[in-house]
Amino acid sequence: MIKRLFGFLFGMWILILLGGGILVTILGPISVTGYGDFDLIISSGIKGAIAISLVIIWIFILMKMKNWIFKKGISV
DSSP states (O other), rough: OOOOOOHHHHHHHHHHHHHHIIIIIIIITOOSSGGGHHHHHHHHHHHHHHHHHHHHHHHHHHHHHHHHHHHHHHHO
């Protein structure tokens, strides 16, 4: 059971590092031009929407991992 728990924690940290890398390398350089004073607002909205989507996906993945680990631990 401890081995699976550490596996879950390792998977969680991998997702955190992967998400941070995606945010810095892909979302950081995104910029919108052509809307005048609203360029920063629009690009921030796009970045925020993508970041929130990634957080929801990460939570879903971690939830599935947790359920798999604890169901497997209870059935043994």
